[in-house]
Amino acid sequence: MGCICSKGTPEEDFQINENSERQKESEKFSVQLIAPFPSKREEIEADIGRKEGSVRRVLKANGGSGIVPLQEFERKGSTNENRQTNANYKRSATMDLGGSGDQRYMGRIVSIPHSSEGELIVAGWPQWLTSVAGEAIKGWLPRPADSFKKLEKIGQGTYSTVYRALDLETGKTVAMKKVRFVSMDPESVRFMAREIHILRKLDHPNVLKLEAIVTSTVSGSLYLVFEYMEHDLAGLAGRPGIKFTEPQIKCYMQQLLRGIEHCHSRGILHRDIKGSNLLINNSGLLKIGDFGLANFFKPDQSHALTSRVVTLWYRAPELLLGCTQYGAAIDLWSIGCIVAELFAGKPIMPGRTEVEQMHKIFKLCGSPSEDFWQKTKLPHATSFKPQFQYKRCVYETFKNFPPTSLALVDKLLAVAPKARGSATSALQSEFFKTEPLPCEPSSIPKYPPSKELDAKMRDEEERRRRAEAVKGRGPESVRRGTRDVKTPEFVAQGQSKITSTSNNYDLHDGAAGPKQNGFSHSMSVAHPCAVEATLSKNVGSARSINVLRAQKSHLPQASVDMSNSSLKKPDRTFSKDSTVGYGPRKNRIHYSGPLMPPGGNMEDLLKEHERQIQQAVRKARLEKY
Ligand SMILES: Nc1ncnc2c1ncn2[C@@H]1O[C@H](COP(=O)(O)OP(=O)(O)OP(=O)(O)O)[C@@H](O)[C@H]1O
Numbered sequence: 001m002g003c004i005c006s007k008g009t010p011e012e013d014f015q016i017n018e019n020s021e022r023q024k025e026s027e028k029f030s031v032q033l034i035a036p037f038p039s040k041r042e043e044i045e046a047d048i049g050r051k052e053g054s055v056r057r058v059l060k061a062n063g064g065s066g067i068v069p070l071q072e073f074e075r076k077g078s079t080n081e082n083r084q085t086n087a088n089y090k091r092s093a094t095m096d097l098g099g100s101g102d103q104r105y106m107g108r109i110v111s112i113p114h115s116s117e118g119e120l121i122v123a124g125w126p127q128w129l130t131s132v133a134g135e136a137i138k139g140w141l142p143r144p145a146d147s148f149k150k151l152e153k154i155g156q157g158t159y160s161t162v163y164r165a166l167d168l169e170t171g172k173t174v175a176m177k178k179v180r181f182v183s184m185d186p187e188s189v190r191f192m193a194r195e196i197h198i199l200r201k202l203d204h205p206n207v208l209k210l211e212a213i214v215t216s217t218v219s220g221s222l223y224l225v226f227e228y229m230e231h232d233l234a235g236l237a238g239r240p241g242i243k244f245t246e247p248q249i250k251c252y253m254q255q256l257l258r259g260i261e262h263c264h265s266r267g268i269l270h271r272d273i274k275g276s277n278l279l280i281n282n283s284g285l286l287k288i289g290d291f292g293l294a295n296f297f298k299p300d301q302s303h304a305l306t307s308r309v310v311t312l313w314y315r316a317p318e319l320l321l322g323c324t325q326y327g328a329a330i331d332l333w334s335i336g337c338i339v340a341e342l343f344a345g346k347p348i349m350p351g352r353t354e355v356e357q358m359h360k361i362f363k364l365c366g367s368p369s370e371d372f373w374q375k376t377k378l379p380h381a382t383s384f385k386p387q388f389q390y391k392r393c394v395y396e397t398f399k400n401f402p403p404t405s406l407a408l409v410d411k412l413l414a415v416a417p418k419a420r421g422s423a424t425s426a427l428q429s430e431f432f433k434t435e436p437l438p439c440e441p442s443s444i445p446k447y448p449p450s451k452e453l454d455a456k457m458r459d460e461e462e463r464r465r466r467a468e469a470v471k472g473r474g475p476e477s478v479r480r481g482t483r484d485v486k487t488p489e490f491v492a493q494g495q496s497k498i499t500s501t502s503n504n505y506d507l508h509d510g511a512a513g514p515k516q517n518g519f520s521h522s523m524s525v526a527h528p529c530a531v532e533a534t535l536s537k538n539v540g541s542a543r544s545i546n547v548l549r550a551q552k553s554h555l556p557q558a559s560v561d562m563s564n565s566s567l568k569k570p571d572r573t574f575s576k577d578s579t580v581g582y583g584p585r586k587n588r589i590h591y592s593g594p595l596m597p598p599g600g601n602m603e604d605l606l607k608e609h610e611r612q613i614q615q616a617v618r619k620a621r622l623e624k625y
Helices: 020-026 041-050 056-061 070-077 080-095 102-111 116-123 127-137 186-201 233-237 246-265 329-344 354-365 370-375 403-412 423-427 452-471 474-481 528-536 602-624
Strands: 148-156 160-167 173-179 210-216 221-227 278-280 286-288
Touching (some): 127 186, 148 173, 148 452, 173 210, 186 221, 233 278, 233 329, 246 278, 246 286, 246 423, 329 423, 403 423
Antiparallel strands (some): 173 221, 210 221, 278 286
């Protein structure tokens, strides 16, 4: 599969008004941000007076906030009151069609057929986008790219880089998520279109709102513009010195469940609930973000979906077993992991391979009965069937948790999906009704901006310092200084177990990796996904840490996703390489580790994995330093 690198530098994609060079550059943009509909004629006219000839006036005329359907725009534009606005819109829209005179464009506009694609092109969207993602952007107007000023990078996802930016029209700080494509490959565009399409279906205070979109022909990138959130839960939980109170945890979890309840009520599964996708602002509001893996589902589960979704540590057992007809319960499982993680102060099941993940689940939540294994048709059942049955020990393991939280965790971490209930039933649980009650979001302390990226940078810095220190101390020190990732069940006798940063509880499995207090697992020295990448090659040879990091755990199977989305979208690919973006799935089936050979011994297999992982990590470190 080809590289999906973004060709332009991030700077090329943002136009800064004061800079005339950049303004020229801005004309390379074929699409501008979505603009809302003008509300006041005076504003519009004043703006036109100031900025005749500028695409920006459309944005300003629209008041700089909100998004209005194109049809409504046209309808309003046909009235006397809005005629001027409509003219602006037309001129603005046609600037990108390559012409140079209003008359000519007006003619074109009149002749545009009333098809959705025609409308969209007139609105300023490029054809590469309208031809495959018309449904997702239908009815939206573009906004100019030069109306944003890029500030610093605040997030690095698998498919995107996120920047803090200033909306020059409103003065508001926003987050701009730059999505990469494989040179406008239609399939890649469809991946992104699904995210947009889903975001547009959602409207809830606990779901991050998509405010605008911009694309750049310079870099082949597309930007999704969101309200700016100061923190993500991963960053916040991983910040030294921050300790969540019980009312605060309840407050966050209530908001998370309300947000997911809304998604499920709209027939949408998030499929990647984890700390770094839960954004929190300085008013204590939590919003679910990153709908890149989200998909539509029907309660009857009649459509097959890919089972290779959700970041490994938060992945439900049915997905690991290869189930393709699943529902809301997979998100509830992830939420169960998060509730427990918040109380524990570290991830509760930090598996590094699917085999290990499944094993951790069985050890904590119990393994299914013999009868289940006899009857199930789940594709990976034979591979994962343990040699003996594990007894459930959720209550014993988390005995120090507040009792009502334990009841909720126990329910959400039910191995049988149906037993997890729903977001609505979770919201009605005693957990939220018993003292101490959830606090008001506004009463939560204001923290300095804390993102997963910050946690990653702290880890990186710490690792660099350690490496510097051991350099001067010789090989013996290197050995002692190396923080090899340990799978807790293989921690040698007498070696101290990882302790929780918030509550003391006794997990039979501790957290793996040097990041001990949860959520920032993707920045562990050896990311579980990176390690999986090594194992996917069945590591005879260890690879460099950079290569190790280049894979994500939830690589999709190519053919199983036959979802019911109206966009008929394919699934995303899952490369963790920062230069990689959305891409077609062809030839991108990866397995995070060899499946359990039938009749094989799980403990032996895991030990072998551990040996390979440590060998790979050691070699990578030695290569690096
Ligand atoms: N609206 C926002 N405000 C502030 N920061 C944000 C916002 N949206 C995203 N971020 C930051 O950027 C990071 C990456 O964003 P996001 O999860 O959407 O990207 P992704 O490529 O889909 O990531 P992933 O690899 O987790 O799938 C988030 O963890 C968060 O720290």
